[in-house]
Every structure is written in C-alpha cells, then in structure tokens.
Amino acid sequence: MKKIFDITVAKDKSEASSNEDAFDYDYSKQVFALSDGASESYDSKIWAKILVREFVDTPNISEEWVLKCAKKYLESLDLTNLTESQFIAFNKGSFATLIALQRQSNKVSILNVGDSHIFVFAKYPDNDANSTIKSKAVRYIELFKKPVFTKNPTLISTKVRNNDFIDFNEIEKSLYFKTLDLEYPFSSLTELHKKVSFVLNNSAPINNLRLPNDTAIFLICATDAVAEWIFKYIEANKTDKIFNFLLSLKEDKNKGKFEKTVSLCRHLKTMNVDDSTLAILKCEV
C-alpha cells in the first residue's frame, strides 16, 4: 500500500489553520487514517489529529484505545477560566469521523465511522481480455454504503457516553468495519451492489471472483464534501472520468488543480463549502 496523492483544502481558504480535517500514514506498518472534525465541536481539530496519530502509532482500536485518545484530548486543553458558553461547548464534547485502515498480507481491514468515505476502485490492466469482469477499465467496488450526506452523522466523541453506538472491543462485528480481500475484492461488496453490478452479466459466484493479473486496487479516501461530489460522477455512470481525474492530480503539471476544482465547484454549488480532503492509496495484489 503506497500513497499516490493527498491534499487538503480548508473551508475558509484565507484561514488554512482552521482546517479540522487530519490524516496520517505509516508505510512501515501499512496503516493510514483520515478524520474530519465536526464544525460544531469545542476542539474537533485537535480531536481529529489525535485519532489519526494514535491509530498510526497503535493500530489496534479498542475501548482502552479510545479512552487513551480522550485523555490526550483533555490534556491538550486549557480549561481554566471557561465562560459558560465554552463550558457548554466543552461539555457537549468534540466529534470526528474516522477512516482507519491497515493492510496485512492481502487483506485490508477498514474502520469507517461517520460521513467520510472510502472508495475502492479496481483498475484493470489495459491489455486484459477477461470480458466477464472487465466490462469497464475501472470498477467501483462498494465496500461501505453511500453516507446520507444531508443527515447529521454519528461520530466518534471525546465523551465516552456518546460512543455507545459501537463496541470498540469488537469493532470487527460492527457495521462500521469491513475487510477487503485484495485477491477477491468482490467478496466485500455490499449485497445490494453485488446484485446491481453482476447479476445480469456474470454467472460465476462473486465471492470467488478473482481479479485479472496486474489489476491495481486504489483506495480513495475523502471527507464528506469531496465524497459527495465523487458520488455524483459514479451515479452518473462517469466512474472512469472521475477516477482518471483524481489519479491525474498526482502529476506535476496538475499542481494546484484540486484547489482550483474545489473553488470552482464551491462557486457553482456542486460541492459543499467544507474542509475538503482527498487521499489516494494504491494496493498491488
């Protein structure tokens, strides 16, 4: 698993330091984490940073791990002389999404809490002739359902009492966790997507469907504004177009293109004005 490209653009471009998104990698451990701190939080910027840093340091999430993060958050704050309003804000807690992934051999374990999204794309080799799978050059593999971007997301909180939606000691059993088998990636598809994508043109059992040799798996992680925008292309049957565009961002000649695209889309109201982060990882099988 290696990084292809990453970038973040603040909601308020004149104040980049107010960006509440955070991400971190450790290639030696084959781990990556992305977090989007919620605007309505006392200090979600710090909280998001702690979550990604702690995951990269210790990629074993448990209740104890979350508690350790909450304690670090508390230690980072100056709570002397709070006003009543700050007290109310602090007491509500800080909140953030978390995408945390780790590759071990040919399996990638992924925790995804909140409305950030991880897109899995299979890019087939250009000369492959396996027509049963390769109806297109790029296929989106729906590992997690599309978030409902118009609703308030459930997020990881600095207040333990707000985290009872998930048992952190058994995250593997939760809705928020998936394992992507890089050799048999279609086994990870959501049931609905299996039916929609394959029923009509493929009689082989999907769970046993291998990818053609030299197929690359790309993991594209995005915070909500960017994720919602990417989904517009996928749903308009323009998966190839958006995938190629995102991949082209790594090229030197396209430096600054993502920032310009975000500005334009915000202006055209096709992308929400929000901290916008994109990270592209590539997994060789």
Add this chain to the structure above:
Amino acid sequence: MPYEAQISRTQPTAFLFLVDQSYSMTDKMSTGRSKADFVADVLNKTITELVAKCSKSEGVRNYFEIGIIGYGHETVDNALQGELSGKVINPISELEKHPVKVEQRKKKMDDGAGGIIELDVKFPIWYEAKANGGTPMRAALTMAAEELVEWCDNNPESYPPTVLHITDGESTDGNPEEIAEKLKLISTNDGEVLVFNLHVSASGDKPISFPAGEMNLTDDYSKMLFRMSSELPPALTSYAQEKGYTVSGESRGFILNAEASDIVDFFDIGTRASQLR
C-alpha cells in the same frame, strides 16, 4: 430553494431580539416570577447557547451577528450597553467579549474519560430585566425593519436574519400586524426574514411551541402574535422534529411561555454529530 445558504464566517446570519420593556412586564406569571425576569432569562440563555454554538477552544467564531432592541417607556433603543451600544447588530465574538456583567460560579462535570472535574465558570449577562412605561411595538418593529434592510443589503448571499420578538403583546402605539408583515418581506437572496414571536403571558395557559393554527390559543394577543409569526421553512421543521417538537408544514415560529433557546439548534453552522440531538 430558500433557507439553504451555508452559515459561515464569511457569510454569517443575524439574530435580532426585540424585547418588550413596558410596565405590563412587571406582571407575575403563574410561576411567581415577573414577565420581565422571565424575558431576561430567556434572552441571556439564548445568547449563551448561540455563543456556545460558535465557541471553539481558541475563541468564538463569527457565524452569527446579534442585536437587541428594547422598547418601553415610549422609547425604542439599542438594549446592548457599553462597548456594544454604538451599533445595534454586532458580531457574536464582540458580545462574548462585552457582557454587562459576569458572575463566577463553580461547576462539576464529567471529563469524558471517566473522571469528574470541577471548573470555575464565568456566567455572562448581556441583558437585565427592565419594565417601565408604554409598549411602542409598531415603532420597535419599524426600527427592526430599518436595521434589517441595511443588514440584508450588506449580506445579500447570507441565510436571512431571524427576529425573536419577546412580548406580552399589549401594544400601545397601534396594531403591529401590518409592520410585521412588512418586516417578513425583507430578504436576502436566500429568503425572507424569519419572525419568531415568544408570547409571555400571565394567563397560566400551558406552554405551546410552534403551533400550526390558532385553535389552541385562548388569548387574543397570542392569536395576533401567531399571525405575525413566519411559517417554519422545511429545513427548520425537520430540526424542530429532531429536537422533539410536534410540527407540521404549517407550523409557525410562535412560542407561548416556553424556553426559546432550542431555536439555536435550528441553524446549522456545519457538521453536527447525530449524538447532539
């Protein structure tokens, strides 16, 4: 679609409080407190919640601009004092910096990680109870309209301003309905000014929030204030439902003898966790 503009620091929205300070506000409510004391509590609590919504560890972000117009004793005036008296509508960070007074109290709370901490907390007061003279409600609504025309001209892309009018309804300078209708026509490109009316009544009637009609209102002043209130736009209706209110597409921003600070959560400043419902 109206009422969809994102509220941000570059595109804030405004809250303008209109507060009845007339002599009739000395009347006692069924709780034994005067209407004027109730109003001061509602106002300070609502502003505190607004500031809390914008509070970050590093300070207060200016998602909102706030004004208070007081009316009574035959006058209509800016009710903010001291540093804030120069302008009717001020950025919320200025309110946070300049309360009229601050009380210091101790508060215990859980630290989020299993422990209990005791903190010194400052309680700011922006508005103190006042009750004297007549009720020039038409003049107050006119001043609000003048302020909001200017604000909307300066902030054409912003989420439209919200007026929270707190009164017992007994206007002494004529029927205010006609002015309220004009106030509701002032707009930004994102929609018309939202007018909420909080009726403070000594009648002892059960508190009511966001009714869809006049049928359960027994008092003529309540009925008039209901008519003066804006219909809740769809986005606000769904936030009201999230907060547990029974509302429909015909519900209006009218509240009788109840807290108003919940309306703060009707306005989104970005992502809010579902756990904060």
